Amino acid sequence: MELSFIMIKPDGVQRGLVGEIISRFERKGFILKALKFLQIEKSFAEKHYEDLAGKPFFDGLVEYVTSGPVVAMVWCGNGVVLTGRKMLGATKPADSAPGTIRGDFAVDVGRNVIHGSDSVESAQKEIALWFPDGITEWRSSLHSWIYE
Numbered sequence: 001m002e003l004s005f006i007m008i009k010p011d012g013v014q015r016g017l018v019g020e021i022i023s024r025f026e027r028k029g030f031i032l033k034a035l036k037f038l039q040i041e042k043s044f045a046e047k048h049y050e051d052l053a054g055k056p057f058f059d060g061l062v063e064y065v066t067s068g069p070v071v072a073m074v075w076c077g078n079g080v081v082l083t084g085r086k087m088l089g090a091t092k093p094a095d096s097a098p099g100t101i102r103g104d105f106a107v108d109v110g111r112n113v114i115h116g117s118d119s120v121e122s123a124q125k126e127i128a129l130w131f132p133d134g135i136t137e138w139r140s141s142l143h144s145w146i147y148e
């Protein structure tokens with residue numbers, strides 16, 4: 001089944017939004033497959049955001065995501081990449097609909113609380129980067145209550 005990499009950024013951790021965000025993914029019916037709490041190094045942040053190297057906000061972005069601990073997670077479910085992005089809301093919180101995580105909890109694009117993979121391909125790449133030892137395989141007993 002499809003996997004997505006979701007990361008609660010340092011502002012989301014500092015603002016006490018970890019439980020709220022995990023709860024939203026759980027209540028939706030997605031299944032947690034991996035989770036860790038860590039502060040990343042500059043070189044790791046540059047690798048994670050390598051596609052954005054050269055953007056004017058790149059250095060500030062790296063400084064922001066290395067400024068405190070983050071929660072890195074893998075969530076599983078049909079369509080979790082696209083639906084996860086919808087749950088996050090638009091990159092710029094001013095464009096994020098109310099009811100989305102960024103729409104409900106963020107104001108500034110440079111403090112937008114959460115990251116989510118933008119395609120199945122980037123999810124695979126990000127999961128390999130963040131969880132090189134692999135993820136926990138398990139089948140939730142809720143499966144038949146979530147899927148027909």
Ligand SMILES: Nc1ncnc2c1ncn2[C@@H]1O[C@H](COP(=O)(O)OP(=O)(O)OP(=O)(O)O)[C@@H](O)[C@H]1O
Pocket residue numbers: 052057061090091109110111112114115116117118
């Ligand atoms: N104009 C900007 N000014 C400051 N930070 C920005 C700007 N645009 C993007 N960012 C930061 O860079 C991150 C990555 O930008 P990207 O365009 O990949 O958006 P995204 O895919 O929605 O975000 P993410 O990869 O964090 O899920 C954004 O989430 C935001 O934290």
